[in-house]
Amino acid sequence: xxxxxxxxxxxxxxxxxxxxxxxxxxxxxxxxxxxxxxxxxxxxxxxxxxxxxxxxxxxxxxxxxxxxxxxxxxxxxxxxxxxxxxxxxxxxxxxxxxxxxxxxxxxxxxxxxxxxxxxxxxxxxxxxxxxxxxxxxxxxxxxxxxxxxxxxxxxxxxxxxxxxxxxxxxxxxxxxxxxxxxxxxxxxxxxxxxxxxxxxxxxxxxxxxxxxxxxxxxxxxxxxxxxxxxxxxxxx
Numbered sequence: 001x002x003x004x005x006x007x008x009x010x011x012x013x014x015x016x017x018x019x020x021x022x023x024x025x026x027x028x029x030x031x032x033x034x035x036x037x038x039x040x041x042x043x044x045x046x047x048x049x050x051x052x053x054x055x056x057x058x059x060x061x062x063x064x065x066x067x068x069x070x071x072x073x074x075x076x077x078x079x080x081x082x083x084x085x086x087x088x089x090x091x092x093x094x095x096x097x098x099x100x101x102x103x104x105x106x107x108x109x110x111x112x113x114x115x116x117x118x119x120x121x122x123x124x125x126x127x128x129x130x131x132x133x134x135x136x137x138x139x140x141x142x143x144x145x146x147x148x149x150x151x152x153x154x155x156x157x158x159x160x161x162x163x164x165x166x167x168x169x170x171x172x173x174x175x176x177x178x179x180x181x182x183x184x185x186x187x188x189x190x191x192x193x194x195x196x197x198x199x200x201x202x203x204x205x206x207x208x209x210x211x212x213x214x215x216x217x218x219x220x221x222x223x224x225x226x227x228x229x230x231x232x233x234x235x236x
Contacts, residue, residue: 001110003176008110010046011123014039014132026080033228036080037189040070040134044187044232047134049179056163056173060144063161067138067233069192071120075129083198083206084226086115087124088131090206106131112166118154119161137193137231182234189229196223 001007017039024031051064073082075089085091092104107113107122113133120133141149141160151160164173194216196208212224 001171001174001176003178004110006178007047007050007121007176010043011109011121013042013046014123015125015128017042018128026074026078029080030227032080033230036072037070037228037230040072040230040232041184041187043134044068045181045184046178048187048232048234049182051177051179052161053175053177054161054163054173055175059163061160061163062140062142063136063157064140064142065136065138066140066150067231069135069137069195070230070232071131071133071135072230073131075131079129081198081206084192084195085131085133086117087113087120087122087133107133114158114162114166116155119157138233186235187232188235190231190233191225191229192231194218195226197226 018036022032022035024035026032047068048065051062054061054063071082071085072080073085073088073090074080081090082088083090087104087107089096089104096102096104106124106126109123111122113120113122118135118137120135122133124131124133135154136157137154138150138152139157139160141151143149151157161174164171167173191214196216196218197212198206199209201207208220208223210221210223214225215222216225
């Protein structure tokens with residue numbers, strides 16, 4: 001992908017900020033989540049100011065993220081857990097066991113990870129043993145210099161961004177283009193859509209919490225919203 005080095009440099013800000021350390025521990029989940037969010041805000045300022053340009057012959061599209069969601073999970077005992085995140089040892093335990101694999105490989109920084117909720121851009125760290133990515137939750141789409149379309153269905157991005165499929169060669173038909181980093185006060189933090197609050201049950205396993213003031217409905221019932229405001233969006 002053209003411009004990938006620029007995108008990676010923005011994602012590396014997360015680890016640089018994280019290295020400063022926290023005065024809270026993972027068991028203080030709300031406080032720790034705020035510390036993690038503060039590490040990601042400088043990344044969001046750049047990402048929400050940029051866009052992907054996609055080419056296919058004479059066709060051209062611009063995909064400009066307008067809302068992104070952070071996912072962050074620490075491997076190993078005592079680490080901070082984000083049970084909803086797909087690409088973790090805990091979430092992939094059955095998959096790993098069935099294949100005789102001991103360790104889920106870490107994604108390289110700046111790679112795309114398509115999954116059932118859309119596309120993540122990864123910035124995992126094998127040395128620090130954490131998984132991290134952001135989901136493009138909403139975006140502005142411009143096709144062939146037409147009028148902008150606001151897209152809120154995150155899985156539409158398969159058709160809007162991956163118009164050439166997933167290339168096994170260098171994907172020079174996708175380009176990341178920087179913009180002027182947004183001031184922090186132009187970004188607001190909200191609830192990650194469809195993500196419940198998680199609690200440890202009596203068997204010491206994470207499960208969605210059905211108790212809480214703010215709830216949302218799913219096919220499996222009503223659950224409390226995750227209290228981590230890890231959605232970062234451009235203020236309207």
